[in-house]
Amino acid sequence: MKINGIIQGAYSKDIHTKNVDNKKKNNPKSNDKIEISEEARNLQKSTTLQIKARNSIREIDEIKNSRIEEIRKKLENGFYFKNEVSKIIVENIMKNLGIE
Structure with a gap:
């Protein structure tokens, strides 16, 4: 009895799905707007x-x-200990502190 009921239920579901018009579901009207x-949008x-x-932050890093x-390489090579570079560094520090 239970097996017949299961088979009948499966068969009736199959019949109902065959009668559904899939064209209406998959093809909305062209004038429909969302x-x-x-x-x-914001x-x-x-x-x-x-x-x-x-x-951008990744690029900055x-x-x-x-x-x-x-x-670091310039420090190792003594670049910042040259007189010209030292003067520029001191001038920038003084400008940042407001001393000119």
């Missing part, structure tokens, strides 16, 4: 800006690391 709220814009900002390595 309205997107201003909040959704959210998309802010998400895009956040992604760009994260990528890479540049920062390469600049640190460059300065």
Whole structure:
């Protein structure tokens, strides 16, 4: 009895799915429009800006690391101990402190 009920149920489901018109489900009318709220557009814009900002920060970190390595090499070679370079460094420090 139970087996017959299961078979009949499966058979009836198969019949019902065959009679469904799939064209109506998959092909919406061409004049149907989806309205997107201003909040959704703003959210998309802010998400895009956040992604760009994260990528920029990664680039800054890479540049920062390469600049640190460059300065470290100049220190090892004695570049910053030259008189001309020392004067420029002192002038920049004085400008930053407001002493000219």
